[in-house]
Structure formats: structure tokens, C-alpha cells
Amino acid sequence: MNSDGQSVDLSTENSESSSITTLNLLNNDFWETLNESADLFFKSLKLGRVRGVVSIVDFPNSGSKDNSEYLQLIQELINRDIMVTISSGETVGINMAGMIGPDFFQRAGDGIAEFCNFIGILPVLYIGSTIDKSDILDFYNGLAQHAAVEKINLPTAAIAPGRYQEQIESPGTVFTMEDGPAKTVDLIDAHIHDKRLGIQWCDRCGGRFSPFS
Numbered sequence: 001m002n003s004d005g006q007s008v009d010l011s012t013e014n015s016e017s018s019s020i021t022t023l024n025l026l027n028n029d030f031w032e033t034l035n036e037s038a039d040l041f042f043k044s045l046k047l048g049r050v051r052g053v054v055s056i057v058d059f060p061n062s063g064s065k066d067n068s069e070y071l072q073l074i075q076e077l078i079n080r081d082i083m084v085t086i087s088s089g090e091t092v093g094i095n096m097a098g099m100i101g102p103d104f105f106q107r108a109g110d111g112i113a114e115f116c117n118f119i120g121i122l123p124v125l126y127i128g129s130t131i132d133k134s135d136i137l138d139f140y141n142g143l144a145q146h147a148a149v150e151k152i153n154l155p156t157a158a159i160a161p162g163r164y165q166e167q168i169e170s171p172g173t174v175f176t177m178e179d180g181p182a183k184t185v186d187l188i189d190a191h192i193h194d195k196r197l198g199i200q201w202c203d204r205c206g207g208r209f210s211p212f213s
Contacts, residue, residue, distance in 0.1 A: 030121040031085075035139055037119045042146040045155070048205050049111030051081045052155035052192035055170060071104075073159070073181035078123040080189055081109035087127045140171045147199060155195040157188050 034041060044050045054077055056070065074084050105113075105122065112123045127136065144151045156172035173191055177184055196203040 028126070030125050031127055033119055033121050034125065035135065038139065038142050039146075040119060041115070042143055044111070044115040045143070046147070046201055048196070048202055049081065049115050050083050051111070051196065051203060052157070053083045053085065054156070054188060055085045055087060055158040057087050057158055057160040057170075069177060069181045073177070073185055074124055075104060075107055076181065076185045077188065078105070078108040078112060080185070081111040082188070082192060083112060084124045085127050086124065144171075149199050153195065153199055155192045155199075155201070157191055159184065159188075 041050070045052075056074070077084050105124075108116070108123045116123050140151050140154065140156070143154055147154065151171035154171055156170070158170035158172060158174045159177060160174055161176065172195070175184055175188060175191075179187070193203050
């Protein structure tokens with residue numbers, strides 16, 4: 001359940017609920033809910049139900065790729081059980097939300113859908129300007145402490161326009177979209193896979209997420 005006590009259903013059997021989740025894409029409460037559920041998220045991450053986290057960072061007037069390519073990228077990432085956060089200008093976020101149809105989240109992988117349904121969030125989280133950057137860093141610091149590794153070793157990555165690549169504060173490798181969404185997803189997928197194996201976490205190893213086990 002989310003912070004309002006409402007379930008967010010990503011299943012294909014409830015298209016009306018899926019439409020509601022689409023409208024809530026810009027809801028900052030989802031980030032707060034994830035923060036409050038950090039222990040459960042770490043458990044799901046370690047089990048491989050959520051394989052990693054990718055932060056998409058965009059800048060107004062940056063000349064970045066068309067939104068449709070970002071949407072293709074995001075949909076394929078969540079299909080591979082990789083959570084996505086979007087830290088972009090509000091206008092970009094609203095435009096992307098407007099392009100997402102009711103069935104967008106139905107292609108989310110079983111693992112990430114299972115976890116997101118349980119705590120009541122979407123597999124794509126918009127991080128608006130009201131969320132302090134220190135809170136984001138604290139979240140990743142907490143994950144690193146749980147895993148007993150440095151932040152750089154977590155299965156995380158970021159995507160940013162090429163000319164801003166050096167300016168991004170990210171716990172993981174920063175990718176660009178210069179090779180197109182399909183190639184970028186494959187590169188990120190391989191990166192997440194290597195990071196998981198590097199800290200001795202299985203990848204695509206099956207099993208079910210349970211907060212009680």
C-alpha cells in the first residue's frame with residue numbers, strides 16, 4: 001500500500017487501476033514511500049526481484065533525445081526488473097507523464113511488479129524539486145551500508161545528456177543515449193548484471209519476494 005493506504009495494482013486484470021497509476025506518475029509521495037520501505041527494498045534488491053536502479057537526469061533545453069526514445073528506454077528497463085527514477089525539469093516530467101498510456105506499466109517484470117504492488121508505488125519514480133538531494137544520497141548510503149559495500153559497487157546507473165555527463169552526482173556509472181534506447185538498455189543491463197555478481201548477489205535467480213521470510 002502507498003502512503004495514503006491505497007493499493008497500486010500493476011496487474012493486467014485491472015486497466016482502470018493502471019490508468020490511475022499513470023496519473024500519479026508525478027506523485028512525490030512514492031519516493032517517500034520507497035524511503036520508508038528501504039529495508040524491504042534492500043531485501044527485494046538483494047534477492048534480485050528488483051535487479052537495480054537507474055536514474056534518468058535531464059536538463060531543460062539540453063537538446064536531449066526525443067521523449068519517445070526515453071519512454072522506450074524506460075519501458076524496457078522496467079521489463080527487465082530495473083527500477084527507474086526521473087530527476088528532470090517539471091515540464092519534461094509532465095510531458096512524459098502525458099505520453100504514458102494505461103498499459104505502460106503492464107510490461108513491468110514480475111519481480112519489480114511484485115515489490116511495487118506490495119508497498120504501493122510505481123516502478124518509475126519522479127523525483128521533483130521538492131525532494132532534497134541529500135535525502136537521495138542518504139537512501140543510497142543506506143543501501144550501501146546494508147550491503148556492506150561502497151556506493152559505487154551497488155547495481156545502479158544514471159542516464160544523462162552527454163555534455164552534462166561529468167556534472168552528474170551518481171552512485172553508479174553514467175550512460176548517455178547516444179547509441180539509442182535499445183543499445184543503451186543492453187549496456188545498462190550488462191552493467192547491472194556485473195555489479196550484482198561483483199557483490200556476490202545472484203541475478204535473474206528467481207524466487208519470490210516476501211517481507212516475512
